[in-house]
């Protein structure tokens with residue numbers, strides 16, 4: 583699936599999809615039963631990965647560019663750049679979210695989330711549940 587410039591909203595189907603938002607700020611929305619191994623090809627704009635429709639907690643590393651499993655058996659994603667995703671919207675489950683060097687806005691939503699933004703001026707929003715934020719620049723761990 584390719585889209586042009588502008589602000590787009592892309593969602594994958596059950597097969598292995600190529601989601602390419604290109605220029606503009608894009609939102610990539612994936613969900614549990616529309617699984618597969620999808621590739622998100624984008625390095626322009628402030629892009630959001632939204633997995634809030636999934637019912638299970640995920641593990642994602644936004645700086646990783648090889649295929650990674652967000653939840654075994656459900657969903658794998660590959661980002662074509664370490665700068666593909668700026669913002670992340672988590673699930674109601676227990677998520678583990680590692681940011682990249684961009685200024686990330688990471689929303690853990692419900693569950694017991696572990697969020698580490700890495701470099702950049704990051705914004706963490708924990709949501710309900712007890713969350714653990716790792717501020718790598720400050721070497722500070724907050725347990726809430």
Ligand SMILES: [Ca+2]
Nearest residue numbers: 604606626627
């Ligand atoms: Ca984009």
Ligand SMILES: [Ca+2]
Nearest residue numbers: 673690692693
């Ligand atoms: Ca969560």
Ligand SMILES: [Ca+2]
Nearest residue numbers: 682699701702
């Ligand atoms: Ca960051």
